[in-house]
Structure formats: structure tokens, C-alpha cells
Amino acid sequence: MGFSLSAAFAIIGMSIFVAIEIFSTQFSPVIYDFENSNSELIERYIKKIETNINISEVNATSNLTNYDFNITIENTGSTVLKTNEINVLINGNVESFQCNDNYIIPCVETYLILKNLNYSGIVRVKIITGNGIEEYKEINL
Amino acid sequence: MGFSLTGTHIIFFVASVIVAGAVSGVFVAVTLNVTSSLSEKGNRISEQLDTEFKIINDPNNIPLLSGFYVFYLKNIGNREITTTNVTFQIFIDGEIISIKNYNFSNNSISPCEYTMINVSESLLNSGYHKMRLIGPYSVEDEFIFEI
Numbered sequence: 518m519g520f521s522l523s524a525a526f527a528i529i530g531m532s533i534f535v536a537i538e539i540f541s542t543q544f545s546p547v548i549y550d551f552e553n554s555n556s557e558l559i560e561r562y563i564k565k566i567e568t569n570i571n572i573s574e575v576n577a578t579s580n581l582t583n584y585d586f587n588i589t590i591e592n593t594g595s596t597v598l599k600t601n602e603i604n605v606l607i608n609g610n611v612e613s614f615q616c617n618d619n620y621i622i623p624c625v626e627t628y629l630i631l632k633n634l635n636y637s638g639i640v641r642v643k644i645i646t647g648n649g650i651e652e653y654k655e656i657n658l
Numbered sequence: 659m660g661f662s663l664t665g666t667h668i669i670f671f672v673a674s675v676i677v678a679g680a681v682s683g684v685f686v687a688v689t690l691n692v693t694s695s696l697s698e699k700g701n702r703i704s705e706q707l708d709t710e711f712k713i714i715n716d717p718n719n720i721p722l723l724s725g726f727y728v729f730y731l732k733n734i735g736n737r738e739i740t741t742t743n744v745t746f747q748i749f750i751d752g753e754i755i756s757i758k759n760y761n762f763s764n765n766s767i768s769p770c771e772y773t774m775i776n777v778s779e780s781l782l783n784s785g786y787h788k789m790r791l792i793g794p795y796s797v798e799d800e801f802i803f804e805i
Contacts (some may be wrong), residue, residue, distance in 0.1 A: 521671040525678035532682030536689035543693045547700035554707035557736050561710070602770040604732065609719025611730055613774070641716060647770040649712040649734040 565648050569594035572654040575642050582638060583625055584658065586631040588614075592621040602647025605629060608640055689716060706795035710735035713801040716771065720803055726776035727805070730791070733767045740766050741793060742774050749790040750781060 531629045572587040591599055600616040602613065615627040629644075637658050645651045721728040728774045733739050741764055743757040759781055763774040775791075784804050792798045 521667075521674035525674040526735045528675065528678035528682050529685075532685050536686050537691055539686070540693050543697055546701070547697045547704075549702050550704045551707075554704040554736075558707045560738070563732075583682065601772075604714060604730070604772060606714070606716050606719075606730075609716040623759050641719060643714075643716045645732065647734070648733060649714065651714065653716075 518639060529567075544580050554589040556576070561648065565650065567594050567596040568598065568648055568650040569648055570644060570646060570650065570652050572642060572644060572652050575640075575654055575656045576639070577658055582631065583633045583635045586634060586642075588631070588642060588654075589626055590621070590629060590652075591626045592623050594650075595623050597622050598646055600627065600629075604628070605631065605646045606643040606645070607631070607634060608636055608649070609643075662732050676725055702795060705737060706797060708735050708737035708741060709793065709795050709797045711791075711793055712740060712799055713789065715801065715803060717803040718799070720805060722779060723776070725779045726778060727782055729775040729777060729801070730772050731762075732769070732772040733793070736769055737743075738766050738768050741775075744793050746775075747792045748775070748777065749792070750777075752790075754761065755781060756796055 526572040541565060569592075571591045571593045572588060573591050574587075576589075577584040578587070587606070587653045598619060598621045600618055603614075603616075605612050605614050612631050612634060614631045616627060616629050640656050640658055642654045642656070661728070670701075673784070674743050711733050712734050714730045715728075728758065731741065739745075741762040743760055748755040748760055755777070759778040767773045784805050786802065787805050789801045789803065790798060791801070
């Protein structure tokens with residue numbers, strides 16, 4: 518009777534050990550991923566709060582048929598912005614641009630150059646950063 | 659009598675091993691199921707936390723191209739987003755839009771990239787509208803615009 522009880526406890530004890538092993542090995546990577554995603558989410562929100570831009574100036578130069586735009590933007594936030602993550606909308610249309618800088622550090626201006634665009638009248642410029650912070654400016658051509 | 663006592667012990671032993679084995683089997687199986695479900699749930703939550711997108715249009719200027727209004731959807735999260743009319747549902751002014759009436763320019767967008775959502779022109783009259791876009795893991799964005 519004593520031996521039977523010992524054997525039964527040994528088997529159940531072994532299964533508890535296996536169960537704990539399964540739980541810890543399968544679940545710990547998930548907890549790590551969750552922690553990682555959570556900290557990235559917090560980081561994203563902090564960066565959003567720290568991100569701000571200002572469109573200082575929009576210059577449109579006529580090239581006889583169309584216009585070349587030179588948009589001056591200033592990083593008025595406290596985080597570094599990547600220019601390849603910026604989108605420019607002119608009157609609602611996404612337009613491609615050239616920029617000599619890869620990054621815009623805080624309190625520094627950079628220039629976005631858009632060439633040969635066919636717009637007239639009131640032109641509304643919208644700049645969107647990589648994390649979705651946006652700024653508008655209107656000019657009259 | 660001596661044999662029957664030994665036999666009884668053997669029967670008890672075998673029975674206890676069988677019962678313990680069955681209990682262990684059930685316990686391990688339940689643990690596996692619970693762990694698997696928790697892992698899937700944990701992964702889904704992680705993916706949900708990583709997913710974020712935004713409609714970046716100018717609300718006063720929605721481009722109209724070949725019978726479709728164009729909305730720009732930017733991935734502002736940390737994970738690639740699958741952009742199809744199966745993974746995304748669109749509500750305009752509270753009404754769900756049939757998947758026949760919209761499509762995406764790309765099947766997926768990486769972080770900081772954008773894609774175009776083409777919504778049939780016939781669905782939108784002039785005036786103000788509210789678009790609610792529900793993507794993977796029920797992540798959503800709202801956008802009020804004027805046609």
C-alpha cells in the first residue's frame with residue numbers, strides 16, 4: 518500500500534514538474550514579447566508627445582508651365598525626425614519630394630523640394646511625420 | 659491466503675499507477691491546452707499593441723481618381739500591416755461598406771509607409787462624412803472629411 522502510494526505520488530509529481538516545464542518554456546517568450554510590445558507602445562506615445570513640426574515657409578517658383586515648391590520645415594519638437602518617413606500632401610495629393618538631409622534634429626530647419634507641380638489658386642500644404650504628427654499651411658499662387 | 663495478499667497488493671499497485679497516470683495525463687494535457695491558448699492570446703495582444711495606423715488625408719481635399727475617392731492610410735505602428743478588404747472594414751457615417759466598394763493599392767505596408775484606399779465615388783455625397791476604419795486586431799482610426 519505504501520509503495521503504491523509512493524509510486525502514484527512519484528508519477529503525479531513528475532507530471533507536475535513536466536507541466537511547470539511546459540508552461541515556463543512556452544509562456545516566457547510570450548511574456549517577453551508582450552513586455553517588448555508594451556514598452557514600444559509607450560515609446561511610440563512618448564515620441565508622439567515629443568514630436569512637433571512647423572512649416573516656416575512655402576515658396577512656389579514658376580517654371581513657365583508649372584511650379585517648383587520649396588517647403589521649409591522646422592523641427593519644433595524634442596525628437597529627431599527622419600525625412601524619408603515624412604509625407605507631403607499638396608491639395609490632398611501625396612507628392613514626392615527631395616531633401617538633402619536624412620534627419621531633422623530639434624530646432625533645426627530643412628527644405629523639402631517638390632518639382633514641376635501643376636497647382637494654382639489657394640494651395641494647401643500638409644506635412645505628416647513618420648509617427649503621424651501633422652501640420653498645415655496655405656499659400657496663394 | 660499469502661498469494662491473495664500479494665495479489666491484492668499487486669492489484670492496488672497497478673490500480674494506483676493507472677489512476678496516477680491518468681491524472682497526470684489529464685493534468686499535462688490541460689496544461690498544454692491552457693499554455694497554448696495563453697500563448698496565442700499573448701501573441702495577439704502583442705501584435706495588437708504593435709499595430710497602429712492613421713488616415714493622413716487632408717480632410718478638405720479628398721482626391722478623386724477614376725471613380726474612386728482616395729484615402730491615404732499610413733502605418734504608424736511597429737509591425738507590417740496586411741491591407742486587404744478582408745483585414746480592413748470601413749464604416750462611413752455608421753454604415754458598413756461592402757468589400758466590393760473599396761480596395762487597397764498594396765497588400766501590405768511596412769512601418770512609416772502608406773497605401774491608398776480607393777472608395778467608390780457612388781458611396782459619398784457632398785458634405786461632411788465620418789469614416790471609421792477597423793483593421794487587424796480591431797485597431798481602428800476615425801477620420802472626418804468633407805467632399
